[in-house]
Amino acid sequence: MTVPSRFDIYVLVHKALRAAMAHTLTAAGRLDWHDDADAVAVLAQVRALLALARTHLAKENEFLHRALEARRPGSSAAAAHDHAQHEESLAALEELAARIESAPGATRTADAGRLYRALALFVAENFEHMHHEETELNAVLWAAYTDDELRAIHDALAASVDPQQMAEVVRWMVPNIAPAERALMLDDMQRKAPAEVFSRVLDLVRPALSARDWDRLMKALAPLPAVA
Numbered sequence: 001m002t003v004p005s006r007f008d009i010y011v012l013v014h015k016a017l018r019a020a021m022a023h024t025l026t027a028a029g030r031l032d033w034h035d036d037a038d039a040v041a042v043l044a045q046v047r048a049l050l051a052l053a054r055t056h057l058a059k060e061n062e063f064l065h066r067a068l069e070a071r072r073p074g075s076s077a078a079a080a081h082d083h084a085q086h087e088e089s090l091a092a093l094e095e096l097a098a099r100i101e102s103a104p105g106a107t108r109t110a111d112a113g114r115l116y117r118a119l120a121l122f123v124a125e126n127f128e129h130m131h132h133e134e135t136e137l138n139a140v141l142w143a144a145y146t147d148d149e150l151r152a153i154h155d156a157l158a159a160s161v162d163p164q165q166m167a168e169v170v171r172w173m174v175p176n177i178a179p180a181e182r183a184l185m186l187d188d189m190q191r192k193a194p195a196e197v198f199s200r201v202l203d204l205v206r207p208a209l210s211a212r213d214w215d216r217l218m219k220a221l222a223p224l225p226a227v228a
């Protein structure tokens with residue numbers, strides 16, 4: 001029996017987050033923290049990741065937890081508890097990043113080790129948390145909402161994200177999702193966004209795609225041939 005697939009509100013943004021987290025953590029691990037230019041670049045990347053995680057968490061609280069509680073009271077409790085812990089971790093990581101930035105020499109090395117380990121734990125907790133959302137919370141959402149309702153929640157959430165943060169999400173998302181997901185996502189964007197905005201998105205993602213993936217995407221987005 002074929003199980004009909006449902007609209008998955010988490011899958012694409014979580015792929016973006018997993019990619020951003022893995023990339024940033026490994027960048028922090030291979031860095032020479034004594035090199036000021038490298039340290040500044042990776043600290044900026046860490047800060048961008050923390051901002052992305054903070055926005056994501058706030059939007060899930062505002063849109064998804066509200067939807068879960070509206071139809072299945074109590075169903076978001078475990079995820080809300082995780083989110084409260086993530087807020088504390090984010091504040092601690094931001095403080096550590098600021099301390100490293102202002103500390104020269106040997107002190108920076110010790111704090112950089114702390115930052116790397118704290119970031120690794122934060123990533124580990126988030127990976128487990130996202131699994132809970134994609135399995136247990138999706139099951140609740142699918143039982144309580146139709147796909148059309150879930151798409152409406154998704155679109156309202158996406159419309160509420162400020163353009164700079166959305167560009168950051170798109171930058172991580174597009175290269176790190178499957179070709180079929182990428183084609184669907186950009187086809188949808190091509191239909192809904194102004195042409196110049198869509199063109200900027202393509203400029204943003206092209207350098208991050210392999211020649212083969214870019215080619216596949218262009219074929220998927222090509223306009224349908226006119227019917228004679």
Ligand SMILES: [Fe+2]
Binds near residue numbers: 057060079083129133
């Ligand atoms: Fe979450």
